[in-house]
Amino acid sequence: MKILRFIFSPVWKLWFVLCFVIPFLFLFPFFFYAFKTKNPDLAFKLKRVWTRIIHICSFIYPSIKYTSKKYKLPRPCVVVSNHTSYLDIVLSTLYVDHTAVYLAKAELLKIPLFKYFFVYLDIPVDRKSRTGSHKAFVDAGKKIDQGLSVIIYPEGTISDKGKLRPFKNGAFKLAIEKQVPIVPVVNLNNWWLLENGGFFKSNGRPGIAHIVVGDVLETKGLTEENMEELKQKVYTFTQNELDKFYGKQN
Numbered sequence: 001m002k003i004l005r006f007i008f009s010p011v012w013k014l015w016f017v018l019c020f021v022i023p024f025l026f027l028f029p030f031f032f033y034a035f036k037t038k039n040p041d042l043a044f045k046l047k048r049v050w051t052r053i054i055h056i057c058s059f060i061y062p063s064i065k066y067t068s069k070k071y072k073l074p075r076p077c078v079v080v081s082n083h084t085s086y087l088d089i090v091l092s093t094l095y096v097d098h099t100a101v102y103l104a105k106a107e108l109l110k111i112p113l114f115k116y117f118f119v120y121l122d123i124p125v126d127r128k129s130r131t132g133s134h135k136a137f138v139d140a141g142k143k144i145d146q147g148l149s150v151i152i153y154p155e156g157t158i159s160d161k162g163k164l165r166p167f168k169n170g171a172f173k174l175a176i177e178k179q180v181p182i183v184p185v186v187n188l189n190n191w192w193l194l195e196n197g198g199f200f201k202s203n204g205r206p207g208i209a210h211i212v213v214g215d216v217l218e219t220k221g222l223t224e225e226n227m228e229e230l231k232q233k234v235y236t237f238t239q240n241e242l243d244k245f246y247g248k249q250n
Contacts, residue, residue, distance in 0.1 A: 035120035059206030
């Protein structure tokens with residue numbers, strides 16, 4: 001069984017890369033038009049089309065559940081999600097129902113063509129630099145002032161085998177400062193399907209991606225004194241959903 005997985009996993013990951021890159025190259029002129037005309041709504045709609053192509057062609061089937069009834073996300077808001085895989089970013093356009101920007105590592109600026117997302121739309125953050133982190137925080141606030149939502153992964157990096165890391169303060173401080181709601185999201189098993197790590201050592205396979213969208217958490221009236229409590233509330237919700245999916249051993 002391990003031999004079959006060793007052979008199949010890299011083959012499927014190569015196929016996934018093709019499903020990711022080829023549609024992107026086809027759509028890039030349209031993305032670039034959206035960037036140059038400063039049309040973030042068009043850019044996000046194109047991202048959603050790109051996502052559909054990727055998940056259909058790579059045989060990944062998202063199963064998105066809401067803890068209560070399905071709802072339209074408040075606009076603007078801060079979407080706070082655990083980070084288990086690059087799939088977390090790819091599939092996010094399927095539950096974020098309006099234009100949003102991503103706060104992501106500055107290293108993505110080094111990728112040809114892909115860097116234009118961060119030049120014109122999304123927000124790069126240099127987590128090694130306090131000044132860079134502060135600038136990203138200020139830029140995210142400006143995006144919210146423009147009516148755009150912000151998607152943040154408060155662990156700051158991809159976790160190991162889906163195990164939750166401690167949350168950083170930035171997303172919660174931003175939501176409180178701008179008095180906008182937080183929408184907590186839990187990626188349950190994306191790392192099973194596309195695991196971060198060596199090409200031959202990590203998981204890669206088609207399947208069902210289970211995602212849970214939690215209830216909206218209002219921040220109106222909250223101050224920075226409430227930040228730790230708010231952060232802990234989202235962390236506990238995320239861990240509880242992971243425990244329900246995996247059992248207490250996760």
